[in-house]
Amino acid sequence: MLNKKSVDDINVKGKKVLCRCDFNVPLQDGKITDENRLVAALPTIKKLIADGGKVILCSHLGKPKGEPKPELSLAPVAVRLSELLGQEVKFAADPEVVGPNAKAAVEAMQDGDVVLLENTRYRKEETKNGEAFSKDLASLCDVFVNDAFGTAHRAHCSNVGVTQYVDTAVVGYLMQKEIDFLGNAVNNPERPFVAILGGAKVSSKISVINNLLDKVDTLIIGGGMAYTFAKAQGGTIGKSLCEDDYLQYALDMIEKAKEKGVKLLLPVDTKIGDDFSNDCNIQIVPTGAIPDGWEGLDIGPETEKIFADAVKDAKTVVWNGPMGCFEMPNFAHGTETVAAALAETDATTIIGGGDSAAAVNILGYGDKMTHISTGGGASLEFLEGKELPGVAAANDK
């Protein structure tokens, strides 16, 4: 059970608080095209302001590769955050991130003021968790708050290194929510616990499958991954996605599910196309009987029914990875059916970040889910059962 100190456990009145956020927003010609991440950061920032802290915000944005790149400056974020908060967010433009300008801006702060530092990845040491930049960041503050889940699986200066040089390091509300749902719900779930895995490759989810088989009551595998399992069991899969290096692994996982008494559900039918395009010819066939020249691009209707039924009586459902090539409308139905089933069930529904989060939102089911993770890579590592450095670095309760 992860039990980390949060912003609710500290008193920041009059203190300088460095808060690591995830402001890695898409920009087009200097304009923010999706501000979800800014909105998601507001509760923690507002709490720190209301408590009378001097709130110093920091984040990375894109990949400037250790040097200032004007097009990846956080300046536009300061402007939009000021509007969202209804108070000035002073932007501390500084090529060194923590250089003379930033220090002067922090020095001039009153209680309740907000300053935003420049893109932390302007500094080379950031992604190497180097000492000098970690110390620079720590020198600005009395207290550190980490609210950036999207980078929690990386050990960088601004989320891990800095904590070595401050006495108090806690998590913000966003991080707390991710820990509660992805960490604690998965490790101590209300049962029946069903996990649904999809997406392209078995190889990217090996540890997730292995770890979840120790925890779930039912494991559903759809998407491109399913064809490696179908071939391993002696089926023909045409030109469907397949990782021949993982055939034995697939058989091992089928065996492990049996040993553990986990119900493993694989697609029984599949929607195939004669080309990887939305407008190809389409057929529905049994999953292990795909003709030459055809490929599986979505689960079939019988499978949709089985998968949807499996989540009906669940109490906890975790979903990571689409059931088919949902980007093509003709092959989105399987993913849509699973999303709809999750929207209807009374279970706690947790969506791993990345493609499944995007699919749920695009299909309009976002507000029907209990929790949609803000971090793709980080949520996968949580599901693999790994310790995330950004979470581990926060003080325990």
Ligand code: AMP
């Ligand atoms: P991942 O990043 O592993 O979660 O994979 C997501 C991608 O898997 C999406 O872009 C889907 O289009 C793709 N995908 C899902 N099912 C299939 C399939 N049957 N064949 C090829 N790609 C698929």
